[in-house]
Amino acid sequence: MKLQDTLSNSEQELDVSKKVRIYLCGVTVYDESHIGHARTIIVFDVLRKYVERKGTEVEFIQNFTDVDDKIINRAQSENTTTEEISSKYIKNYFKDFDGLNVKRATNYPKATEHIDDIIKFIEKLIGKQIAYTSKNGVYFSISKFPEYGKLSKKKIDELQSGARIEVDEAKIDPLDFAVWKFSDAEPAWDSPWGKGRPGWHIECSAMSIKYLGENFEIHGGGRDLIFPHHENEIAQSESYADSTFAKIWMHVGMVTINGEKMSKSLGNIKSIKHVLENWGANIIRLFCLSGHYSKPIDYSEELLNENLTKWRQVETCYYELIHADSENHEDVKPIIEKTSTEFNNALESDFNTHLALSAFFQLVKEANRLAAEEKLGKEDARIIKTELQRMIDILGLSIPEMTENEKKEIDNLIESREKFRKEKQFEDADKIRDKLNEMNIELIDHKERTVWMKKENIKAEN
């Protein structure tokens, strides 16, 4: 499959004939995760599920940044320790992302648990005279990495002239960045150069190389990480290893709200918790996948509602397939083949989830058409459902299973409603229908029979 690589600015072939190693820059755990984080992580979740579905093993590493100024500040303002802040928000993270049906990564390394690796990493950089010690910390010297700027396509002299950061006089070059910051205040660790804590970028270099090796397949994150985070990671890692770092750099566009980036400073955050409560995982996932991953996507109730409509069609389809029992039938193989091919081709071609969703909805629509026309035989339904389920799995959607008892109860109620209808006692029949509706069961009356479906309860719909 082909993916757009930020570094070469071209599509690169992802080799799926052997294990695919992915490193995704995760979150800094100092606050609740929001829908912007969700988008990036959901995109990678689907990518991972798709590759795995092809039969290729995926090693998926996603870090937690648990040492950082923001965490320290937060701990101070809440009068607690950084450990408590980070563990609280890690717990929170898993609650959110398990709720979003995101498969757990192979490993979630934390910076604080890799201080030794980070120190060894820095030692090697110092040994190669690529990093140097100054009065405030240890710095990476960008002049030792002539390709600095290659990822973000920035020219070093332009960066310097435009820099609005206060220049630290102890640095050789204003663009040099800290790999180790001296500090006696907790959290701090001893190092050969003095007590302190790691700089932001170094953890990802040290941990990605530790877990995935010096050159792995995909390194990703949000677009806003291209500079300086990923630029600096490349500088460190390639200097360290004297070889090419990640083969493909994949960056996910921002979630905007009214056209503006969702960010804490603008105060326009939609937390995952909030959106999950109101819309549920399926609709959020459809929303996040509704545009090309590299482009921004604008958050709005209107768009979520559109995805709700689509999700209802999927639910209907699912239950129609389960209950299918028509005498007549139509050859469904061409439909399955067409939509399945389109779905795969879309993902193969720079992971175009929007087109993949189109194919998915087309299959849904065809199945619903057959059901409406009473042309859906048991066997047809079975093979459509197999393919539909495959797509659902890759997209990470889920339709909750129902217990046999629940089904029996529903069947019984439908049966008594049928009796009332035959006897034209519509008031009693409608009472039963209302009762079922309260259980989120919707009835679909076909000519000869009634099919039921369980609707996911979406709070925002009411």
Next chain:
RNA sequence: GGUACUCUGGCAGAACGGUUAUGCGUGGGCCUGCAAAGCCUAUACAAGGGGGUUCGACUCCCUCGGGUACCUCCA
């Protein structure tokens, strides 16, 4: 100011140098005891403005304009 990306019908959003994208919405219809759901059908003079290349451009080039992001922490 610099750099990158972006500008498609009411909304969302693709592909492609020449063929209807598609979905949502909207109108009509089918089904139904009535609904709902679903289906069918119709609907959009669409390409930010202006130039150019071309037999032909939404698609390539130039230019002007709008937007967003990054240049500081950020998914």
